[in-house]
Amino acid sequence: MPGARSSVPGAAAAVPVEIPAAVAVPVEITARPGGGRAGRSRPPRHLADLSPADRRTAAEELGHRGFRADQLSRHYFGRLTDDPGEMTDLPAPVRVGLARALLPRLLTAERELTCDQGMTRKTLWSGFDGAYVESVLMRYPERVTMCVSSQAGCGMGCPFCATGQAGLTRNLSAAEIVAQVVSGARALAKGEVPGGPGRISNIVFMGMGEPLANYANVLAAVRRMTDQVPGGLGISQRAVTVSTVGMVPAIGRLAAEQLSVRLAVSLHAPDDDLRDELVPVNRRWKVAEVLAAAWKYAAATGRRVSIEYAMIRDVNDQAWRAEALADLLSGHLAHVNLIPLNPTPGSRWTASDPQVAREFEHRLAARGIPVTVRDTRGTQIEGACGQLAAGPRPAAGSAARPASPPVLGRAG
Ligand code: SAH
Numbered sequence: 001m002p003g004a005r006s007s008v009p010g011a012a013a014a015v016p017v018e019i020p021a022a023v024a025v026p027v028e029i030t031a032r033p034g035g036g037r038a039g040r041s042r043p044p045r046h047l048a049d050l051s052p053a054d055r056r057t058a059a060e061e062l063g064h065r066g067f068r069a070d071q072l073s074r075h076y077f078g079r080l081t082d083d084p085g086e087m088t089d090l091p092a093p094v095r096v097g098l099a100r101a102l103l104p105r106l107l108t109a110e111r112e113l114t115c116d117q118g119m120t121r122k123t124l125w126s127g128f129d130g131a132y133v134e135s136v137l138m139r140y141p142e143r144v145t146m147c148v149s150s151q152a153g154c155g156m157g158c159p160f161c162a163t164g165q166a167g168l169t170r171n172l173s174a175a176e177i178v179a180q181v182v183s184g185a186r187a188l189a190k191g192e193v194p195g196g197p198g199r200i201s202n203i204v205f206m207g208m209g210e211p212l213a214n215y216a217n218v219l220a221a222v223r224r225m226t227d228q229v230p231g232g233l234g235i236s237q238r239a240v241t242v243s244t245v246g247m248v249p250a251i252g253r254l255a256a257e258q259l260s261v262r263l264a265v266s267l268h269a270p271d272d273d274l275r276d277e278l279v280p281v282n283r284r285w286k287v288a289e290v291l292a293a294a295w296k297y298a299a300a301t302g303r304r305v306s307i308e309y310a311m312i313r314d315v316n317d318q319a320w321r322a323e324a325l326a327d328l329l330s331g332h333l334a335h336v337n338l339i340p341l342n343p344t345p346g347s348r349w350t351a352s353d354p355q356v357a358r359e360f361e362h363r364l365a366a367r368g369i370p371v372t373v374r375d376t377r378g379t380q381i382e383g384a385c386g387q388l389a390a391g392p393r394p395a396a397g398s399a400a401r402p403a404s405p406p407v408l409g410r411a412g
């Protein structure tokens, strides 16, 4: 999960990286039918799947006046409610009919886990078909960041990532993605998160899934998050980060959308030999292509691209790789986020030695590359980067337990 402080833990001997020989490189991912409860393969249609104009059309098709859709939208995006009982400005039969048709329950909270004195809160959700996803809310002194999932599982197969281990179950709909944010926003507005009532200020697509493999739904979700009420939640586009494993054509497509969302690229290695193994999609799109797409994105949006780099002991943390990374990034609109690896259960890898990581960081900084070290918020509740592997498994922490001390400081 996001957040950064500016120092960290690194020198290393090369250790061969073992990767399953046949990791398929998923180029195009399409939704796979879910469990098919009631024969359905897609989540039910929801207000948040639709543009404001389509919502009006949908209301009319249901026999209501078009402006009722705006009223309903104000309740959902503005007042964060989907309870018809609270919609007293709508005649009772209208509100019940509209809510039933356009505000179906999409996600059910199965479990809530907290740490950092309640300031970090992970929710395990189940979808209409029983698919599991997770979201994480992180409250910092100056902002609240919501980390959302874009897919149930992920098909990209990065061997160090818990989400990647189980493969892809299905794409989330736009409304399922938005629902994670609405839920966090509601909890904050009601004062359920310690620190008093608040609002979501930042969103990162760093939960489960590869957002750019679910392009249309992610884009619609971004619009719902960032359009002003009643169109959407009114969160600043600049405060939204879309993190990608490096799907080059989709990065180009996103650059053409005229948004000002931040792009994060999960690089993890400056050289194709190692990146082919750590990030199997690199066999399809090489480091040079990924970075060329990133620089085009930066040019189109004026936004600095965030380069994500999980620090893996003796695998990608050598001084020469820091220098090679600096060579690639020097002179470009980039910022490096070093993430201490969160080892997944049974992983043969571990986080870099702190000194080695610090050396890596200093080498980048010495070359003029902006660099921060991601905090490890949520580690205790398996809610940190790469730890999301939703399922009804017993978890490391629980809301019922006494609050544990904060893991680390602030974020960036
Ligand atoms: N699929 C997207 C976004 C979700 S992953 C992507 O890969 O960018 C969010 C971030 O967590 C990515 O930078 C990813 O590389 C990183 N990550 C995955 N597993 C990790 C782990 N075990 N430790 C630290 N970071 C990890």
Ligand code: SF4
Residues within 6 Å of the ligand: 154, 155, 156, 157, 158, 161, 162, 163, 164, 165, 207, 208, 209, 210, 245, 266
């Ligand atoms: Fe998917 Fe991102 Fe995990 Fe890779 S790191 S398996 S792309 S979620």
